[in-house]
Amino acid sequence: MTKKQKKMVTRLSASAVFFILALILEKRSAFSWIPFLVAYLFAGYDIPLRACRNITKGDVFDENFLMSVATIGAIIVGSLEEAVAVMLFYQIGELFNDYAVNKSRKSITDLMDINPEYANLLRDGQEEQVDPYEVEVGDTIVIRPGEKVPLDGIVRKGNSTLDTKALTGESMPVEVAEGQAVVSGSINLSGVLEVETTKLFDDSTVSKILELVENASSRKAKAEAFITRFARVYTPIVVVLAVILAVIPPILLGGGWSTWVYRACSFLVVSCPCALVISVPLSFFGGLGAASKNGILMKGSNYLEAVGSLDTVVFDKTGTLTTGQFEVSEISSVRMTREELLELAVLAEHHSNHPIALSIKKAYGKEVDTARIGSVEEISGQGIHAQIEKDGVWRDLYIGNQKLMKACGAVVEQPTALLGTTLYLAETNQYLGAIVISDSIRPDVPKALEGLRRHGVKKLVMLTGDREEVGRKVGESLGLDEVYGNLLPGDKVKKVEELLSKKAPGKTLAFVGDGINDAPVLARADVGIAMGGIGSDAAVEAADVVIMDDEPSKIVDAILIASKTVGIVRQNILFAIGVKVLVLILVALGYASMWAAVFGDVGVSVLAILNAIRALSYKRED
């Protein structure tokens, strides 16, 4: 609690004591107005003062003024008890608002406490503590256990585990060793690391994320705009109604002034818009916080709103649904064991750095005896012709595509695999077998797609620059609704536009990509979602929503958080406006006292805020 809040608590406690005392004395003494007045002053002496000050500055319809007129009016017509209650509860409500807002501000700042204060710069063998801004690209920095990684870089010495929870929401620590990249904002847990920086602080992940998070709430949701517009007309209307209520009926009915002034004062109590205005941004803020706690960064409450009504989700294939890394997925051998076939392929491809060669080497996973490799000849566009020793005999080996098999006279005895690239092997003119290398589907994808369907997404689409049939096969195995292949980046934009025109009214379309080469599509969709945000500036810049790790199922979490938040916002708006209007009607007709008006103001505000705070908590379902 802040000092200001503590002082307020003391004042309000004193006020409450005098208020109770006055209530006890009310029936027994003619002097009960004294404790009432004391209670009133303790609770709200500063309110009329502020009202006067603001009026001189030209701000008339502010809440201080409304509260002052309402309570002073009530005192004049003799409703002391109500006047004190209004002031006391109004202040309690304000105090509660203040407390709740500060609390949720703080919980979000703590969450995003990833800003490194310093870097240990290694200069001529000497370590020096400097501002992260001073470190240049290529400098070496030292990171000790317990310290934050200040800049993005590559480990040059040491190994350790890193806590990336604040960045990705992933609670498992990540192992890093020499040659691996580290991301700023993560926390070094175990060993000392020497890191060569690859970016300036301004371009480092931590700066990008902080900037994104801090600016997030400046892009406002429609609901926020609605409520501020509503508040702008609501207060003047209610005040005008109050004036009419105080003057017209007594003139028409001839008298009863105090009754009607009392009702008018109750109107003023309900006319404060704060409960409405505060609960909406508070809910959105909580929703954004809950999302970032789970490694989902949203660039604004407007996107939170949009994610809540997703209807179509369009995925890019490579790097999003699939890992984008090519791996050996199938080995079929006709004359020897698969292991032997793979070994031959590795020997033949040993000198090659082609991605396909690399994935074969990775699948084999062992060192080879280079003495077994004879002359190697690369046949451009077809493959490799190599002399390889096996079982003491030098063999004439061909490895490559179907054209190469034709050229050497070998007959391929298997059908071509649809997915990925097939590499055929032959000895002289005898077919040996094939190795299929393909991009693999991310393990998390089926769960993500199932979750999307369950939470209201009607259409799942995949776009790819790959061959149509490759796309179809992936699409079929995943159960997607539509697949479009052979697309250039420009075609993807056109396809997304086409899909945008087909979606249901009031619903939104999201495009999910890895941020590489798909910036225009990310921008064109209602919501552009980039995956694997860590370390990819392009993704952070182009997307509206950044998923920090590479789990597509986080989109489901984003939807759940968004719908929860939007739901809370709707409840608050309906509840607050509903109660206020109801109270106004009852008060005007004389069925409700000023006590109801107090509930219509403070009670509604407190309940709406308590409801808004729910947005901050979200548990991932497993």
Next chain:
Amino acid sequence: MKKIIKLEGLCCANCAAKIEEGVKKLDGVKEASLSFMTQRLVIEAEDGMEDQVVEGARKIADKIEPEAEFKVLR
């Protein structure tokens, strides 16, 4: 040019909306947004008008919410 201002101690959501509204109407302001929760006022000002805009915003903030401290961050 983008100017970022922190209004520390901003504690009334409706005032925040009024300040935002006022700043938007200032000469030289292309776009303005005040987040009540982060207490940040982000103004997109026309080139060369930055100082004038910040001064104007300071006056508005002081009029509507004198309790909040006006700090220009960037």
